[in-house]
Amino acid sequence: MFDYDLIKKVLFNFSPENAHTIAEYSLRGLPKCSLLNNFLVEKNFVTSSALSQDILGMTFLNPVGLGAGFDKNATMIEAMPSLGFGFTEIGTVTPKPQSGNPKPRLFRYPEQNSIQNAMGFNNLGSYTISQNVKKVYPFSIPVGVNIGKNKTTSEIDALSDYELLIRNFKNMCDYLVVNISSPNTPNLRDLQNEEFIKSIFYMAKSITKKPIFLKIAPDMEANIAIDLCKCAINNGADGIIATNTTIDYSLLPNPQTFGGISGEVLKEKSYNLFKAIAKELYGKTILISVGGISTAEDAYVRIKAGASLVQVYSGLIFKGPSMVGDINKGLIELLKKDGFSHISQAIGIDLKVNN
Secondary structure, three states, X not given: OOOHHHHHHHHOOOOHHHHHHHHHHHHHHHHHOHHHHHHHHHHHOOOOOOOOEEEOOEEEOOOEEEOOXXXXXXXXXHHHHHHOOOEEEEEEEOOOOEOOXXXXXXXXXXXXXXXXXXXXXXXXXHHHHHHHHHOOOOOOOOEEEEEOOOOOOOOOOHHHHHHHHHHHHOOXXXXXXXXXOXXXXXXXXXXXXXXXXXHHHHHHHHHOOOOEEEXXXXXXXXXXHHHHHHHHHHOOOOEEEEOOOEOOHHHOOOOOOOOEEEEHHHHHHHHHHHHHHHHHHEOOEEEEEEOOOOOHHHHHHHXXXXXXXXXXXXXXXXXXXXXXXXXXXXXXXXXXXXOOOOHHHOOOHHHHHHO
């Protein structure tokens, strides 16, 4: 019914940010077109007893979620099942609205199936976004909220931004994600230190019992990343999301000199750090892998390395709305091929075999 290659040619005639806006308005309107929406849900939303998991009080009918950054303002939640997602994550949300960094700030690399972005947490702010979430929550799939500080908030005052956001969204989400790993807010990554991590999770757990994850950057040494993740877990974090975008500009030909890179070129770097973290923390916390995943094989590698769930984003731009369904259908076949009747049997299997 849809030829995404044709649609992509049209969309790629627009600037990346304008193309995203077109996609957003299309997805916002999709649930109102019940015939089309139902068709896409039937086509793309894969449910199978082999893939369903109950994790931290949430039911994930399949393990593939939308990573933060696509639905910044919580305007597309209702359309996510039509794209096949088993869960979705909105944001990054900041307390006050902010316009983000100067344009252009989003760049495509089609030959590498990759994106470079310097968006800078552009969003409508906590109040407006919470009103958007309130219209649809609770929803049929888990909804996470990715939170970050405002650009103008100093490092000293950062904790108060996160506290405000946790209080605002604690009753309007299924989980929260502490984002201190985006490269596009000045000095944000400086908060990736044990003192701040200890403070934020101690504070968060005094406010809510909702699951809270730490999202980390792919650009730190593995031993440092592991220590920070352990600190988060020891102070109440329910899991780790690895990884955010990278500032390793050697991964792209003729890259911009700013912003973070995502997509296929991030795959190896993200996987290597995830694998190192999983070696230390698998079985002790919930691990979610993101970065360069666009096929069932990509997702299965992360699952076998210890990921209970995976997230995608950039691949959607290049492969289109059938990608998530294809990943989930492929996962079912890969599980069968390896003699597994349920995804839980595959999670961390590489670590179990190697031990």
